[in-house]
Amino acid sequence: MHPSFKTEWWYFTGNLLAADGKEFGYQLTFFRQGVIPPNQPVPPSNWIRRDVPFAHFAVSQITESKFHHFERLVRGVSGEAGFDEGSRLAWIGNWECERTGPHDFRLRASEGDIRIDLKLNAEKLPVVHGIDGASRKSDAVGGYSHYYSLTRLKTAGTIQTGTASTTVTGCSWFDHEWASNQLTSQQVGWDWFSLQMDDGCELMLYQIRRKDGSVDPASSGTFIRADGTSLHIPHGSFRLEPVSTWQSPASGGRYPVKWRLAIPSLNLALTIAARFENQELRGEPFTYWEGAITADGTLAGTRTEARGYLEMTGYGGPIKGLNSR
Numbered sequence: 001m002h003p004s005f006k007t008e009w010w011y012f013t014g015n016l017l018a019a020d021g022k023e024f025g026y027q028l029t030f031f032r033q034g035v036i037p038p039n040q041p042v043p044p045s046n047w048i049r050r051d052v053p054f055a056h057f058a059v060s061q062i063t064e065s066k067f068h069h070f071e072r073l074v075r076g077v078s079g080e081a082g083f084d085e086g087s088r089l090a091w092i093g094n095w096e097c098e099r100t101g102p103h104d105f106r107l108r109a110s111e112g113d114i115r116i117d118l119k120l121n122a123e124k125l126p127v128v129h130g131i132d133g134a135s136r137k138s139d140a141v142g143g144y145s146h147y148y149s150l151t152r153l154k155t156a157g158t159i160q161t162g163t164a165s166t167t168v169t170g171c172s173w174f175d176h177e178w179a180s181n182q183l184t185s186q187q188v189g190w191d192w193f194s195l196q197m198d199d200g201c202e203l204m205l206y207q208i209r210r211k212d213g214s215v216d217p218a219s220s221g222t223f224i225r226a227d228g229t230s231l232h233i234p235h236g237s238f239r240l241e242p243v244s245t246w247q248s249p250a251s252g253g254r255y256p257v258k259w260r261l262a263i264p265s266l267n268l269a270l271t272i273a274a275r276f277e278n279q280e281l282r283g284e285p286f287t288y289w290e291g292a293i294t295a296d297g298t299l300a301g302t303r304t305e306a307r308g309y310l311e312m313t314g315y316g317g318p319i320k321g322l323n324s325r
Contacts, residue, residue: 014172025292118157145179189314200226253316
């Protein structure tokens with residue numbers, strides 16, 4: 001945990017397959033949002049905390065095109081939530097992430113008849129994004145985050161959607177990011193992609209959208225080769241083009257759910273599509289789209305396919321809590 005920074009999150013997403021051919025996606029994310037500056041004294045009280053913990057849990061039933069999402073926001077007293085305590089990396093109630101090895105985890109979460117119990121084992125070492133440990137998000141003073149990922153986590157366990165528990169296997173992605181002043185008032189949201197390719201490579205890419213419709217120059221990405229080495233992808237070296245959109249009946253947001261991506265320096269050209277359209281999480285502090293995706297195209301002249309996750313913010317309402325000015 002990095003308490004001197006205002007915002008921090010531990011982010012798990014993954015694509016899973018059952019023996020009967022049914023496919024699932026999942027997200028389990030723990031957030032720490034600072035509400036009292038670290039240099040400000042806190043009166044002795046069981047009810048005053050520097051940080052507000054909250055979490056999001058979602059399961060996509062890809063085969064049935066059904067989406068389940070839940071949110072928890074608590075005060076964090078009396079052990080109901082916390083971060084970095086022994087082997088527990090983060091938890092809120094019975095939603096928890098346990099560290100089982102240097103880069104291995106066990107995730108458990110349940111809400112009604114939706115639950116996951118998954119073991120994640122890293123197949124690659126962590127990758128640090130950005131330049132010199134800073135992932136630039138804006139031109140503001142301090143407009144960057146510290147951000148690393150475990151891009152290929154072999155995953156096995158069970159998932160329940162209803163009365164039956166199903167054994168699943170698949171691949172997950174873990175992001176850990178912390179910052180204080182990431183975004184400016186001229187930035188309205190971002191589109192973030194994680195892709196795990198069938199040749200053992202991965203790609204993380206984000207573009208930050210500005211109020212005037214342009215893409216912020218702070219946008220960038222990281223290409224991770226099969227051997228674990230990585231390459232920074234700066235703004236201007238990639239092209240993202242929305243192909244088709246879906247409008248949420250709940251928020252009214254119109255989300256691009258199909259994209260074309262090109263990175264000429266890698267000879268990479270992909271078409272990226274949502275597994276199904278309605279994977280919108282409606283909650284606090286903002287509504288956003290986060291769901292399972294597939295991609296197909298060519299990399300260095302060879303056919304490639306990928307699975308991953310896409311996050312889109314600022315379409316279904318303003319983002320909150322991450323602005324610097």
